[in-house]
Amino acid sequence: MREPSTLSEVAELPESDTDAKPPRRSRAESREQAINQIIDIATNEFVEKGLAGARIDEIAGKATKRKIYYYFEGKDELYRAVLARAYAQVRESEAEVDIESGNAAEALRRLIEHDVHYHARHPELVRLVMNENIHRAEHLKQIPTLPQGNRRVIEILQAILSRGEAEGLFRAGIDPVDLHLNLTALSFYNVSNQFTFAHNFGVDMTSDEAIARRAQQVGDIILAWVTKKD
Amino acid sequence: MREPSTLSEVAELPESDTDAKPPRRSRAESREQAINQIIDIATNEFVEKGLAGARIDEIAGKATKRKIYYYFEGKDELYRAVLARAYAQVRESEAEVDIESGNAAEALRRLIEHDVHYHARHPELVRLVMNENIHRAEHLKQIPTLPQGNRRVIEILQAILSRGEAEGLFRAGIDPVDLHLNLTALSFYNVSNQFTFAHNFGVDMTSDEAIARRAQQVGDIILAWVTKKD
DNA sequence: CATTTATGTAACGAACTAGTCCCTAACAAT
DNA sequence: ATTGTTAGGGACTAGTTCGTTACATAAATG
Numbered sequence A, B: 001m002r003e004p005s006t007l008s009e010v011a012e013l014p015e016s017d018t019d020a021k022p023p024r025r026s027r028a029e030s031r032e033q034a035i036n037q038i039i040d041i042a043t044n045e046f047v048e049k050g051l052a053g054a055r056i057d058e059i060a061g062k063a064t065k066r067k068i069y070y071y072f073e074g075k076d077e078l079y080r081a082v083l084a085r086a087y088a089q090v091r092e093s094e095a096e097v098d099i100e101s102g103n104a105a106e107a108l109r110r111l112i113e114h115d116v117h118y119h120a121r122h123p124e125l126v127r128l129v130m131n132e133n134i135h136r137a138e139h140l141k142q143i144p145t146l147p148q149g150n151r152r153v154i155e156i157l158q159a160i161l162s163r164g165e166a167e168g169l170f171r172a173g174i175d176p177v178d179l180h181l182n183l184t185a186l187s188f189y190n191v192s193n194q195f196t197f198a199h200n201f202g203v204d205m206t207s208d209e210a211i212a213r214r215a216q217q218v219g220d221i222i223l224a225w226v227t228k229k230d
Numbered sequence C: 001c002a003t004t005t006a007t008g009t010a011a012c013g014a015a016c017t018a019g020t021c022c023c024t025a026a027c028a029a030t
Numbered sequence D: 001a002t003t004g005t006t007a008g009g010g011a012c013t014a015g016t017t018c019g020t021t022a023c024a025t026a027a028a029t030g
Helices: A027-053 A062-071 A075-094 A104-121 A123-134 A147-166 A176-192 A194-201 A208-226 B027-053 B062-071 B075-094 B104-121 B123-134 B147-166 B176-192 B194-201 B208-226
Strands: none
Touching: A027 A062, A027 A075, A027 A123, A027 B027, A075 A104, A075 A123, A075 A147, A104 A123, A104 A147, A104 A176, A104 A208, A123 A176, A123 B123, A123 B194, A147 A176, A147 B194, A176 A194, A176 A208, A176 B176, A176 B194, A176 B208, A194 B123, A194 B147, A194 B176, A208 B176, A208 B208, B027 B062, B027 B075, B027 B123, B075 B104, B075 B123, B075 B147, B104 B123, B104 B147, B104 B176, B104 B208, B123 B176, B147 B176, B176 B194, B176 B208
16 A cells, blocks of 8 residues: 555545545546546637637636646637537437327428427527637537438438328428428527527516427428428 | 818807808817717727727727827726617617517517627627626616616517507517517527527528528517417 | 918727637546 | 656747837828
8 A cells, every 4th residue: 555645635435435535537537537628628628718808817817728728729629629529418318309100290390399309409509609609610620520420310200200201190292301401590590690589579588488489480491481382 | 960060061160250250170079970880899998808808008099098098097998888779779770770660470570580680790789788788787887877778678568568468469468678688589599599500500601591591580480489379 | 460270190099800829627548 | 666657837039919019101181
């Protein structure tokens, strides 16, 4: 066993895993934890101020700043890491939506509900995407892992559209990319533009009730559009 | 904007001019022209880089920089001026839409067409609004002239909705603010998010055909939603 | 002509900021 | 324990950015 060194050594038990404060974190664990912590903090800052507006010195105290340059090449790579994780989390959540049970209209409504709620509850994603668009997606383009995840959404929508058509519920000839565009536009805008809209029209769009109402309405709109009428 | 008025343009000479040596440029004219020129240049820069990303020294050469500090208090006031002019121009264009002729559905479609085209042809407005939302509308809130212009849009939509209901075309109970939200969301998103969307799904949304198609589709969607079915 | 207004050029310094250096602590292997 | 490696704390730096001033001068005004 080791002698407790005078400074910051607290009784450390090598094997017996009491959930004591300094559990022996392996290097890999510690590393991953540090990186995630940095991305957490950086997400807040980038989301708040954008890439150019964010200040490394405010993302972090002196200490964390040093870590940033230890684990990342610099501000830009950190920003890309923030972006990549946010997108990865969206994809993850999308994979969990049930698009099997019920008829196609019900499945589509579930997807819409999910979209509206996800955007409303994850304004940080919305803001990051806005930021990317202000920068003409130049950072997004440097992240190689994204394209396939996006194709999946289209496949899902295509499947629902085909099923709905087969069930005699939906019109034919609806482009799944159009559907995705409209669906996302209606879920995205009221988060992305909440501040100007709230100011200009004096409405709140952030309450649970407002979000639930929004999800309902977006469902109504999209379904009115795709539904076969006769 | 006014006449270019290089030389020999008469500004105002009602009384005290015998043989009228034409003044070259009046102070007021020159001033207005200088301000507009600065706002032109600044709009480009802010639209491209955002408020924090924009660099005064790049907005202007040394000369124009001097003018900026002559006519504006600084970067922030210049930014507000850019914002205010962009909004003023939207309002101006909205006032020109014909919402009288034809039935309510036709009037609404004309309004939608206008919205889609205006957003598509004025990405600088879209970008400024995005920027404002990233900054939680803090600069917009400092511009006092906006609220009434926005109320006008709602009044217009309310008028169309009432007329449509009276004509037996539209459902009752549609909130004009909701209508505006949905309408704008569908016109705004495909401009605001064109870069991420184009990258993720490989589509172009900027061609004249794409815009015309978009206008048509947004019209279809909104009308499907508000139309009374029976 | 004299005065005021506008503008071109340059320079400056204070404040910031991204990124780096040096050194120590924690951990791992021997 | 000794030694080497990984991680990180604190201060520093080199380079920008911004706002401002000084100065000259041109143009409009009276």
